[in-house]
Amino acid sequence: MAAKEAEQRPNPTVEIKNLRFTYPGIDGHPPPGSTPLIQDFSLSLFPGDRCLLVGSNGAGKTTILKILGGKHLVEPEMVRVLGRSAFHDTALTVSGDLCYLGGEWRREVAFAGFEVSFQMDVSAEKMIFGVAGVDPQRRDELIKVLSVDLSWRMHKVSDGQRRRVQICMGLLKPFKVLLLDEITVDLDVLARADLMKFLKKECQECGATIIYATHIFDGLEDWPSYMVYVAHGKLQLAMPMDKVKEMSNLSLMRTVESWLRKERDEDRRKRKDRKAKGLSEFENQVEGTRATGDPVHVASRALNNGWAGGRMHSTIAGEDNFFLSSNRVLR
Numbered sequence: 001m002a003a004k005e006a007e008q009r010p011n012p013t014v015e016i017k018n019l020r021f022t023y024p025g026i027d028g029h030p031p032p033g034s035t036p037l038i039q040d041f042s043l044s045l046f047p048g049d050r051c052l053l054v055g056s057n058g059a060g061k062t063t064i065l066k067i068l069g070g071k072h073l074v075e076p077e078m079v080r081v082l083g084r085s086a087f088h089d090t091a092l093t094v095s096g097d098l099c100y101l102g103g104e105w106r107r108e109v110a111f112a113g114f115e116v117s118f119q120m121d122v123s124a125e126k127m128i129f130g131v132a133g134v135d136p137q138r139r140d141e142l143i144k145v146l147s148v149d150l151s152w153r154m155h156k157v158s159d160g161q162r163r164r165v166q167i168c169m170g171l172l173k174p175f176k177v178l179l180l181d182e183i184t185v186d187l188d189v190l191a192r193a194d195l196m197k198f199l200k201k202e203c204q205e206c207g208a209t210i211i212y213a214t215h216i217f218d219g220l221e222d223w224p225s226y227m228v229y230v231a232h233g234k235l236q237l238a239m240p241m242d243k244v245k246e247m248s249n250l251s252l253m254r255t256v257e258s259w260l261r262k263e264r265d266e267d268r269r270k271r272k273d274r275k276a277k278g279l280s281e282f283e284n285q286v287e288g289t290r291a292t293g294d295p296v297h298v299a300s301r302a303l304n305n306g307w308a309g310g311r312m313h314s315t316i317a318g319e320d321n322f323f324l325s326s327n328r329v330l331r
């Protein structure tokens with residue numbers, strides 16, 4: 001009976017097993033004596049899951065999404081997306097099956113593949129219809145969902161209007177796994193609600209899996225089917241939304257707020273204890289960087305501890321990085 005049930009269960013679309021990840025220092029290697037930023041992180045998600053990824057600033061959400069999006073190198077068995085290694089199997093992203101819309105995308109989609117800036121004197125129509133191989137029905141639906149006016153000139157629109165065009169373009173190709181790193185910041189309440197409704201439908205009707213990292217919980221009460229809470233690069237909680245609701249009778253925002261408050265109080269207490277013992281207040285500080293190494297993995301530098309020459313983009317915020325940016329969302 002159990003075997004039959006296991007047989008009927010779909011394969012996970014996202015599978016993370018004991019993930020460890022360390023950002024390299026300036027020499028391309030983790031600073032000696034440091035500890036991994038992401039540790040002991042395991043998670044399985046299935047077709048149809050709408051996962052909300054929450055955690056305080058610096059918890060590791062973006063890092064996890066980028067690893068899933070194949071932007072950082074990790075051991076292939078640690079992260080599987082649609083049964084494949086996102087970093088090694090570039091066909092996953094090229095086909096559109098795996099789609100990452102996050103910080104880099106916000107800056108780069110402006111010219112990546114289209115060779116035009118999102119702030120050029122070009123119409124929204126030209127931008128959107130310039131994407132080849134798209135189902136016209138899906139395109140029409142997205143234009144409607146995001147209320148894009150095709151006559152908008154991209155150099156004259158507001159940040160939110162530009163964002164709508166950008167999101168529309170990002171979603172034109174159907175995806176099986178979508179990774180969203182807070183892309184709705186500039187959207188008005190209506191645009192955001194309609195977009196989240198569209199994304200929910202993609203999961204329910206097409207079996208897509210979405211992981212959405214956000215700090216904005218307005219109107220999200222009934223959106224997620226699954227919650228993941230991460231703190232200091234470690235998984236604190238991963239459970240279906242029904243279970244979260246059983247655990248807490250507070251609103252989604254208040255629930256998350258209570259977790260973060262508890263985490264902050266605990267951090268403060270630890271810092272106070274360390275200070276009282278004459279130790280440095282902050283743990284894991286190596287040469288002023290939070291990017292820390294793993295002595296065990298130093299031996300396996302073939303995997304480069306996350307550094308992928310030529311593929312890992314700079315995440316250093318600065319004017320130079322935003323020259324052709326579609327907006328000014330700095331991370």
Ligand SMILES: Nc1ncnc2c1ncn2[C@@H]1O[C@H](COP(=O)(O)OP(=O)(O)OP(=O)(O)O)[C@@H](O)[C@H]1O
Pocket residue numbers: 023024037055056057058059060061062063064290291315
């Ligand atoms: N390229 C990098 N090199 C070294 N450390 C980095 C790099 N990018 C991020 N970090 C560090 O990794 C930690 C996790 O960052 P990450 O961006 O994943 O957090 P986050 O949970 O997405 O935060 P936020 O909610 O503020 O977006 C932070 O302490 C950050 O300083």
